[in-house]
Amino acid sequence: MIVTPAISNLIREGRVAGITSMIQTGASQGMQLLDKSIADLYQQGRISKEDAYEYCVDKEILRRYIG
Incomplete structure (x- = not known):
C-alpha cells in the first residue's frame, strides 16, 4: 500500500x-493486495497452493485470482 x-x-x-x-x-x-501477490507467487511456481491458501487474507478472492 x-x-x-x-x-x-x-x-x-x-x-x-x-x-x-x-x-x-x-x-x-x-x-497490490496481499492475495494478488500470493496468487502471483503461486502462478510462478514459487509457493504451493496449500501455502497460498494458508497465508491469504480472503480465500474466495485468492480462488478468483488462481482460477
Whole structure:
C-alpha cells in the first residue's frame, strides 16, 4: 500500500474497510493486495497452493485470482 491522500483520509476517518478498494484501484500507482501477490507467487511456481491458501487474507478472492 502506498499512502496516498485518499488512503490517509480513510485512515483518519476510521473507514479502514474502504482501504481494500483503494488498493485495488491504485494498481497504477504500484499498489497490490496481499492475495494478488500470493496468487502471483503461486502462478510462478514459487509457493504451493496449500501455502497460498494458508497465508491469504480472503480465500474466495485468492480462488478468483488462481482460477
